[in-house]
Amino acid sequence: MVIGRLSLYLRELQLVLGANKDTISSSTLARRLGLTASQVRKDFAYFGQFGYPGVGYRCDELIQKIRSILGTERVWPVALIGCGNLGQALLGYRGFGNQGFSVVAAFDKQPGLIGKNFEGLTVQHMDELGDTAKSRNIELAILAVPASAATEAAQEIVAAGISGIMNFAPVTLKLPPSVSKVGVDLAIELEQLAFSVLAKQRTKDRL
Amino acid sequence: MVIGRLSLYLRELQLVLGANKDTISSSTLARRLGLTASQVRKDFAYFGQFGYPGVGYRCDELIQKIRSILGTERVWPVALIGCGNLGQALLGYRGFGNQGFSVVAAFDKQPGLIGKNFEGLTVQHMDELGDTAKSRNIELAILAVPASAATEAAQEIVAAGISGIMNFAPVTLKLPPSVSKVGVDLAIELEQLAFSVLAKQRTKDRL
DNA sequence: TAGATTGTTAATCGATTAACAATC
DNA sequence: TAGATTGTTAATCGATTAACAATC
Structure with missing residues (x-):
């Protein structure tokens, strides 16, 4: 469950680093992914202390840590x-x-x-x-x-x-x-999408 | 969450029906998918009463019900x-x-x-x-x-x-x-797989 | 009737959120 | 120092499981 999000964090952090931002806060990262800041911090804290109070997380460092957890440091x-x-x-x-x-x-x-x-x-x-x-x-x-x-x-x-x-x-x-x-x-992914579209339509119709 | 499993049930029921089985019990369906019978029944019960006590679920009927929930009756x-x-x-x-x-x-x-x-x-x-x-x-x-x-x-x-x-x-x-x-x-899917493989190796090494 | 299996309740488990002292 | 942000605790929320009366 956490592991799934770890991959998402990794992907996002690579984009952030690509935009020349060295650090990112849990709240910014959360907003970009549609999560809560609490959840982001909890997820990282589960594997150790990766951040710097008052500063945030260093992208390059965090990318390394996540890679090492996922096992994708090597090819x-x-x-x-x-x-x-x-x-x-x-x-x-x-x-x-x-x-x-x-x-x-x-x-x-x-x-x-x-x-x-x-x-x-x-x-x-x-x-x-x-x-x-x-x-x-x-x-x-x-x-x-x-x-x-x-x-x-x-x-x-x-x-x-x-x-x-x-x-x-x-x-x-x-x-x-x-x-x-x-x-x-x-x-199956398309089915999930169809259901979601339909659910929104049904909600709208109900109003 | 439930919806994701609904698609899995649908896929499995189509296979079961293809094997000429008319009905299936929650426990059999659960075993085939690696879930518990309780969860299968709970998932269906959430949308109505689809089963027959003492008999199980009629595959064709259940397929229809799931299709109608997912919105894939039509093309x-x-x-x-x-x-x-x-x-x-x-x-x-x-x-x-x-x-x-x-x-x-x-x-x-x-x-x-x-x-x-x-x-x-x-x-x-x-x-x-x-x-x-x-x-x-x-x-x-x-x-x-x-x-x-x-x-x-x-x-x-x-x-x-x-x-x-x-x-x-x-x-x-x-x-x-x-x-x-x-x-x-x-x-990301490959990352999840790599992590899972690695986790099993790490567990084995620890023994 | 006896056996099988459902739908549902209550209990358990785990995951998410909010809040805040500790840190830079 | 003041402002920002973490790591962590406790509280909340939701999902899963076990158990069983009701049903065929």
Whole structure:
């Protein structure tokens, strides 16, 4: 819960630093993110004393601290599983690199895709996942295959010794407790948006 | 909070129905999603009496109820803003159609993209957004432009009278309270995953 | 009827907020 | 010193869980 906000703070602090502001107060940061100053201070205090009374938080320092908590001081090599439409787009996505992630290998099962080159990466067959994961120290995988193939692919990912899966397929993966996951379901996000729009309309109608 | 889970229930119920099961109990549904049976029942009870004591919930009925709460009984026409890498992938994404969304128009500002055809849609210039939104009753927009262009694009979306934005750019949009948003930041999701993987490693090391 | 499962209440748990002494 | 802002405590708020009578 706190961890989710930590990422938001990090993103915002990078923007603030980019605007040449050295320090920021909890109240300013809170306003920018739509939170309360209390919550911001509480969140940071949970991990230590990061601020300076009377001054605020030093952006560069705080960015470092958050990075070290999240584990993104170093660069994580990532495997992409599934090189269809979405997978290819994710390969081209520049946002990962800035935040400490690098997609270093891409896999698929479709004969038509294997051997093809996307963004400097040659698509490998899934059978090579285990070996490549080992040799390249890959601990994270982005799963971008169709829903029907997701469960099987997840098993292969686990078998390859990878310990975190970012799942774009609209299914609930059943994984051993040692393996972490985050699910990104784009249709669900749109549903949440639709509900929110509708809720505002319903409120307005009621007045 | 509840609403987020409603979408998950919906997704799972569709799978259960696809497996030819007519009814499901709160405990089974909970187990499949990693929740408690109490929570599942509470969530549904919040919106009315949907179940049958001694029997469970009828999948088809419950799906209908959830759809009606979320507002996805009807199909929402959606505008895509930004037809780069990610935008094009989202155009090809099949998952939206099944859940009550249809991308019916695509926009960009890059002269090289305007007029091009992706998945049967011709890329229009942003200047046409207002007119098209009106004529096609578009209330939702998917914003898939680079971070540097996001704030300006968001303003144009709002000016076009659209009331919900799904934002893929890694910035916090400042919007009037009448406009809803959901943010999807892929780097943040990976950060959450990395933290979770690291947390498990740290726990293991401590033993 | 016996077994299963709901809807709902009351109890627990955790997260958020407000307030303020301590600090620069 | 005066003004600003933190870290932290205590109070509030909301969400989750456990338990069980009511229902099929």
